Amino acid sequence: MRLAFILSEIGSGLRRNLSMVISVILVTFVSLTFVGAAGMLQMQINQMKGYWYDKVQVAIFLCSEGSTAAGCAGGPVTPEQQESLNALLESPAVAQYINDFQFESKEEAYKHFKDQFSNSPIVDSVTPDQLPASFRINMKDPEKYQIISETFSSQPGVETVIDQRQLLERLFSVMNGASLVAVGIAGVMIVCAILLIATTIRLSAFSRRRETGIMRLVGASKTVIQLPFILEGVIAAVIGAALASATLWAVAHFFLGEYMSQQYPDTAFISSGQTLILVPALIILGGSLAGISSLLTLRRYLRV
Amino acid sequence: MPCRVLRAMIRFENVTKVYDQKARPALDSVNLEIDRGEFAFLVGASGSGKSTFLRLVLKEDRATSGAVYVAGQNVAKISSWRVPRLRRGIGVVFQDFRLLPQKNVFANVAFAMQVIGKSRSVIRDTVPEVLKTVGLEGKEHRMPHELSGGEQQRVAIARAVVNRPGILLADEPTGNLDPTTSMGIMGVLDKINQNGTTVVMATHDDDIVNEMRKRVVELKNGVVIRDEAKALYTSMIPVVGQSRRLKDASGRDDTENRLPGEGEAQR
Numbered sequence: 001m002r003l004a005f006i007l008s009e010i011g012s013g014l015r016r017n018l019s020m021v022i023s024v025i026l027v028t029f030v031s032l033t034f035v036g037a038a039g040m041l042q043m044q045i046n047q048m049k050g051y052w053y054d055k056v057q058v059a060i061f062l063c064s065e066g067s068t069a070a071g072c073a074g075g076p077v078t079p080e081q082q083e084s085l086n087a088l089l090e091s092p093a094v095a096q097y098i099n100d101f102q103f104e105s106k107e108e109a110y111k112h113f114k115d116q117f118s119n120s121p122i123v124d125s126v127t128p129d130q131l132p133a134s135f136r137i138n139m140k141d142p143e144k145y146q147i148i149s150e151t152f153s154s155q156p157g158v159e160t161v162i163d164q165r166q167l168l169e170r171l172f173s174v175m176n177g178a179s180l181v182a183v184g185i186a187g188v189m190i191v192c193a194i195l196l197i198a199t200t201i202r203l204s205a206f207s208r209r210r211e212t213g214i215m216r217l218v219g220a221s222k223t224v225i226q227l228p229f230i231l232e233g234v235i236a237a238v239i240g241a242a243l244a245s246a247t248l249w250a251v252a253h254f255f256l257g258e259y260m261s262q263q264y265p266d267t268a269f270i271s272s273g274q275t276l277i278l279v280p281a282l283i284i285l286g287g288s289l290a291g292i293s294s295l296l297t298l299r300r301y302l303r304v
Numbered sequence: 305m306p307c308r309v310l311r312a313m314i315r316f317e318n319v320t321k322v323y324d325q326k327a328r329p330a331l332d333s334v335n336l337e338i339d340r341g342e343f344a345f346l347v348g349a350s351g352s353g354k355s356t357f358l359r360l361v362l363k364e365d366r367a368t369s370g371a372v373y374v375a376g377q378n379v380a381k382i383s384s385w386r387v388p389r390l391r392r393g394i395g396v397v398f399q400d401f402r403l404l405p406q407k408n409v410f411a412n413v414a415f416a417m418q419v420i421g422k423s424r425s426v427i428r429d430t431v432p433e434v435l436k437t438v439g440l441e442g443k444e445h446r447m448p449h450e451l452s453g454g455e456q457q458r459v460a461i462a463r464a465v466v467n468r469p470g471i472l473l474a475d476e477p478t479g480n481l482d483p484t485t486s487m488g489i490m491g492v493l494d495k496i497n498q499n500g501t502t503v504v505m506a507t508h509d510d511d512i513v514n515e516m517r518k519r520v521v522e523l524k525n526g527v528v529i530r531d532e533a534k535a536l537y538t539s540m541i542p543v544v545g546q547s548r549r550l551k552d553a554s555g556r557d558d559t560e561n562r563l564p565g566e567g568e569a570q571r
């Protein structure tokens with residue numbers, strides 16, 4: 001009986017305050033979408049780290065025709081220089097740090113380049129001669145990059161030693177920045193949501209002050225009086241959280257899963273299934289924010 | 305002593321209530337006992353402390369000093385989560401009825417039972433019975449705006465007593481009603497009193513008080529100046545309690561309201 005009564009009170013509260021309830025839903029929807037977007041960006045960064053860090057290599061680029069680096073004063077790399085670099089890579093001093101390595105010739109480099117930029121007109125203006133040959137090294141521990149760099153940069157015939165991870169780090173720092181921005185926006189929006197929920201609950205309490213006054217006088221418990229108001233806010237916020245979850249899932253499924261992964265087939269995007277772990281977090285976050293702000297508002301505006 | 309506390313439904317022991325430190329107290333050292341099953345009028349001008357008295361019984365406010373006992377319990381000692389239980393034992397009726405306009409008569413009365421978790425079947429049985437007691441048989445489905453003032457007050461009374469409280473507090477229940485309707489309401493309150501409920505009614509209505517011939521407690525400036533059984537609205541005999549009033553007065557009171565001799569006597 002009491003439950004049925006509380007439910008009917010919630011229903012009438014939601015109906016009477018419909019426009020405010022909708023605005024609460026929308027604000028929590030937008031704020032939690034930003035929270036979720038930040039979460040998705042972090043997941044994407046982790047995903048890419050896991051995917052790329054296994055694949056990225058330290059590349060030793062060898063001198064080619066037009067190289068201007070100090071080590072290339074003697075012109076393009078000679079077969080002897082290449083042989084001695086190969087020997088150095090196989091020597092125990094270096095071999096202990098690397099898993100394996102392979103040589104990429106100018107032709108192979110050109111082929112990779114063509115694959116990578118197949119959609120771009122730049123391919124037509126590049127010839128195999130312009131691309132340097134390189135040794136591609138898979139490190140046992142990517143952190144030990146410095147040792148390889150010191151050993152090889154000064155060798156004759158080496159143009160430069162590049163840690164591809166550093167290129168990725170730059171990408172990741174951009175993505176980290178984006179997720180920080182999302183968190184910042186989410187923070188502001190959450191403050192909005194909290195204040196809006198407080199105002200809504202206050203209005204709702206005011207419009208039902210007759211009922212609550214009578215409930216108080218006939219000895220209704222605090223729970224029976226306050227619960228409908230609190231649940232009103234929580235329900236609105238949870239609906240907002242559900243909308244945010246659906247949006248994030250749709251982004252992961254349609255944008256990342258179908259559009260982006262076709263555009264960038266060699267990039268590992270998070271799957272729509274992975275975004276589902278954000279759902280309970282968003283719903284709990286939304287619900288508890290609403291619950292706490294309603295409770296604090298009621299303590300001020302609804303005497304029991 | 306414990307015996308007396310139990311017999312008394314409402315008992316004020318030296319109760320003072322100060323709202324504003326600078327003004328005179330709303331109630332000033334009030335000692336009063338209202339027994340189980342009694343019917344008492346609380347009379348006095350506006351601001352004499354009638355409403356404060358009722359609020360203290362309901363624990364809407366705390367007494368500044370002194371103790372208020374309701375059904376043998378010191379209300380100051382009731383923890384806040386038990387206050388609802390205290391209020392379930394007290395029905396309240398107001399001058400402005402305070403019905404819920406969007407609910408019909410039955411639903412208005414049933415509301416008081418729903419919110420304390422009574423079952424649907426109990427509500428179905430009890431509400432018509434109470435409506436019969438207050439004389440509203442057959443009007444269950446009327447909306448409040450379709451009822452006369454007197455009928456609306458009967459609904460309010462039905463709502464106040466539907467949970468069978470031991471005490472019924474009425475704060476000027478006839479203030480908005482014409483004399484004939486008022487007498488009808490008094491009949492209802494008397495009937496409820498006959499069933500064993502203690503009734504305390506604050507009122508300005510001298511005709512009603514004179515007609516009923518019940519106990520009359522008169523307040524003036526927060527002090528009980530008369531407490532008389534089977535009395536009239538205005539006393540025929542010289543005001544009792546005045547001498548005690550002088551003894552108790554602490555001197556912070558407003559002197560201009562007193563008789564010329566009074567202030568002199570105090571000094």
